[in-house]
Amino acid sequence: MSKPMHLCNHPGCMTLIPYDQRYCEKHEYRKPIDQADSKERHRINKATYRRRITSKHEGKYQRFYRSTAWKKLSHHWLMMHPLCVSCEARGIYRKGDLVDHITELRDDWSKRLDPGNLQTLCYACHNRKTWREKRKRQKHNKK
Incomplete structure (x- = not known):
């Protein structure tokens, strides 16, 4: 056989x-x-x-990410959208590791549980996006 x-x-x-x-x-x-x-x-x-x-300096944002509402929403989102959208846009099919807010919480707190503001990303893409957003915010604050 x-x-x-x-x-x-x-x-x-x-x-x-x-x-x-x-x-x-x-x-x-x-x-x-x-x-x-x-x-x-x-x-x-x-x-x-x-x-x-x-990290300790994050305050209300980290409390939110440890909340039951966020854990349930993000778990459900990952089950329904398992692939990293950033990698997928480049033609790479990679499992997403976490749920990301398209508009960051620092920019619009009211969208924290809005499903229209969520996307699945792998750790690499998420870290890259966060770094870009942080630099953009720093440039904006210097002006």
Whole structure:
């Protein structure tokens, strides 16, 4: 009896391979490099996000993120929208790690539980977006 087959895990590759392998021969070289780097980048981005989200200077924003209302809404949102919208816009299908406010809470507190103001992002995209917003706010405050 032959082994069950599945598609190669490389994005867009349609090569059938045995079920106990992850990549076809053409893409096997990518496995050790990409998988290790990807996991390390994800770990670093997650740590950056956790450090920011648990810092003491945040006050009411962190209390909000620990609230039952937010936890329920964000959990439901992730179940309904599992992919990172920023990566997906670039043609990459990556699992989203968290729910982000499109308009930040600092800019409009009233939109904190508005489903129209939510999007799913991976840690890397979220950290990038937060950094851009913070720089934009700093430039605005200097004027």
